[in-house]
Amino acid sequence: MNEMEIPKLSFDENGGLVIVASPTSSKHDFDFFEGKWNLKNRKLKTRLNGCTDWVEFDATQEMHRILHGKGNIDNFIASFDGEPFEGMSLRLFNPETRLWSIYWADTSRGEMDPPVKGSFDGDIAHFFTKDTYEGKPILVVFRWDVRDKGNPIWSQAFSADNGETWEWNWYMFMSKAN
Numbered sequence: 001m002n003e004m005e006i007p008k009l010s011f012d013e014n015g016g017l018v019i020v021a022s023p024t025s026s027k028h029d030f031d032f033f034e035g036k037w038n039l040k041n042r043k044l045k046t047r048l049n050g051c052t053d054w055v056e057f058d059a060t061q062e063m064h065r066i067l068h069g070k071g072n073i074d075n076f077i078a079s080f081d082g083e084p085f086e087g088m089s090l091r092l093f094n095p096e097t098r099l100w101s102i103y104w105a106d107t108s109r110g111e112m113d114p115p116v117k118g119s120f121d122g123d124i125a126h127f128f129t130k131d132t133y134e135g136k137p138i139l140v141v142f143r144w145d146v147r148d149k150g151n152p153i154w155s156q157a158f159s160a161d162n163g164e165t166w167e168w169n170w171y172m173f174m175s176k177a178n
Helices: none
Strands: 037-044 054-066 072-081 082-093 101-107 116-121 122-131 136-145 153-159 165-178
Touching: 037 072, 101 122, 116 136
Parallel strands: none
Antiparallel strands: 037 054, 037 165, 054 072, 072 082, 082 101, 101 116, 116 122, 122 136, 136 153, 153 165
16 A cells, blocks of 8 residues: 655764755645545554454544744544544744654543654655554555545554654545545
């Protein structure tokens, strides 16, 4: 499902991720996403254990620009096993580095995940961070594919081997809501 390659990662002398903005990165990268969306989600039941079983569910999302366009915020509304679920993203654009930082929080934990950082290169964007999953260090990548701005695709993958291999574990197929 994800035929595009994930860019190779660079690390500094302390093992930190080195992320450099693309030449086209700007505060307008997410302008296409403003408004209300319907989402078809496809998410692995479990992660990083060879699982091939997927859960599919619908959701809605609504994004608003903030900070005079240098940021945006959205809410993600879904239901899991009859229980309401809400998530939110906060995206901030740093005009000096020209990198976006994307923060995620949801009702399951009530705290922000470490931000993924990156930029759009044309209509494709990759955002990376170091995190932990079930107590083990991982790398996380978010990919935005907006070649069709009316039907963007967001996806997420984890790597437990410092970016040598990746497991795609969540896809959101979006369409504008009326």
